[in-house]
Amino acid sequence: MAMLLSMLVGKQPRPSLHNPATILDLPMPDSWTTLKSKDKVVFVMGATGTGKSRLSVDLATRFNGEVINSDKMQVYQGLDIAANKITEEECNGVPHHLIGVLPCHADFTCTDFCDMVSEKTDDIVARQRLPIIAGGSNTYIKALIDNEVYGFRSKYECCYLWVDVSMSLLYQALSDRVDQMVDKGMVEEARKMFKPDADYSKGVLRAIGAPELDHYFRVEASADEETRARLLKEALDEVKINTCRLARRQVQKILALKNDKGWNIHRLDATNVFPKHSKKSSKAYEELVLRPSVEIISQFLNNSAILRSADAVMSTTTR
Template sequence: MPKGVVAIVGTTGVGKSELGVQLAKALNGEVINGDSMQVYKGLDIITNKMPMKEREGIPHHLMDFLESSQEYRVTEFTEDAIKIINDIHIHNRIPIIVGGTHYYIQSLLWKNSLIKDYDDKEYDNDSENDEILNSETDILYKRLQEVDPIMANKWHQNDRRKIRRSLQIYLQTGKCHSDWIKEQNQPDEKALSLRFPRTCIFWLYADPKVLDQRLDKRVDKMIEEGLFEELIYLRNKVKNESVHTSSGESINYTRGIWQVIGCKEFEPYLKALEETPHCDNNVIDTIKESSIEAMKAATRRYSRKQIRWIRNKLLLKCQESNLDGADANCVTLEKWNQDVRDVAIRITKEFLDNGTGPDPKSLSSEANELLNPGTDMNTFDNLKTWTKYECDICRIFNDNSPVVINGLANWNQHLQSKWHRSNVKFKKEMDMNWDGQFPPWFKKKKSLAS
């Protein structure tokens, strides 16, 4: 077989790891982990690592090697994975990338998915930039408005993380974030962007209603297998090593291992156990059940988010590559119990041998519907037409400070929200009965409305 790469994407809990092992067995392949949480040592339950006995002796790379106090960036993953893929090719084997962190996989498969050499680490020897990036959010936003007004218009003025990232890209590269996006969307860039000449992507899909039930049961199984013990171990490890956020006050659930679903959701329960060891068991049980439901809901939301990424980002990249003659196919396999393994093996062999395969949309009615990419809101044309909206009605009930809504879709959603409709009704009542004096209950109503 010529040197090729296979990637398996899809939502959490849909069977990607199992398909990866079966393909590796049939194709003399090795698995490369594409899940940002499974890189951490231990914590096998909460990160949903495939048990060793189920891997059937297939080598798994980039898994279980990072300390919980460390962070692993997408730039590091891409660099490490490329080295491993080259080594696997040297030994005439097939690399199979498996995971649900789709921006990791996309950044690996396409050259221009990331801004070249971008890294969000602090600057080591640039105190001026370091001082700028640690400024208050309003100062960062004003600075971004000066150097890159297009991206400033894109982000909400209070979204510190995105504002800071766009500003840091400018400071590190000397080029605006919006200019990078513009270059990445040029036709010649798209045509040359596929990193590996022969790439086959499988999208393993399950009906969300069926998947929701499976995900709920998986959370229950994780608890039975020792989820709480892992969480308690992780919390104690943090306390013993004094690994906190820069403020030293609380855990940052947007960084490192703390992003994994379960850490944030079970925080109230574990905190209650620590602070009130003699608390009424009924109270503890109530908090526990609430945390379990929160984890299940977060897992379901994450699965929807993964589908949106595939449709709005990954499928767009596949479509661009196909239109420009690159050998990239994206296949949806909707049900595991309908010969998923055999179909996947047949398609992969045909594709790697001949560079051709079946029309992905012909595989099922679901595939025909799903394999229509959405709109990437980070294309340069979309950035230029991005609009912010201010709601004058809700401003009144928000201490008269601006209520800023980003984008038309969010604006329409805001207009239908309970908060906005309540404020419209209340303002109408006030306009009809205004006598120059606020009623005594206005402050209470204002608090409720805001």
């Protein structure tokens, strides 16, 4: 033991007989602080429409987790359809945080995001559950991880999962999704928030689907039926184009984090999971996305308290 202390601490002053020193009195070397394992956090990344929400829910169910939203548009109230917020049914009982928590016109900066996510992550970890941070605002995620002010990297060990889909296939899926959003009432939803003096640079009105419909709303009352139909189609085509552009930017930012910043991001090729309505898509999702993700996270947690708790929950529910 004396030799170990000598190697770790170096030569120490001889203690006074009147104030005997113990190991607790010795200065702790920096190397000792790394012996304690960090708490674990999982990030689910990917372009819009690739299935991040589905994977997050499945992983949270398996690993006793809770999901923290990292999409800067979904943090606002309003435009639930246009912002593609997860529904209560899709949550499948998994707690979700930072969705629809701010008024639609509130300011929400990158600093606000980092503060809110850090606080919520601390809360989830304190309850011995696994934080799963999911969303497409990669610039905000980069700030959270790389900015030393938040100390996120020093407190947590992070595992990054990237759900990736062939861009050409994703473009078609995103175009189809806009049509589905229209069927669900996206245009009516945006119309309720329309104002002639609206500022599309603030709040939830920045979301794709609001600025593009502005001109249509301004003239629809005075235009004939043919003109209205043409203008609506043009607006929705613009929504589709801007959504595809967003997806491309998101992938570019993930590649920059992986290649330029050196983040250890695990790519999951979900291309064969699409189209979603294919009979084989469910099996493909389990084989190509869910199963590899479970294996990666199981190894990442590596007998942590969270993994033991998750195994206990799964054991109980399968009896």
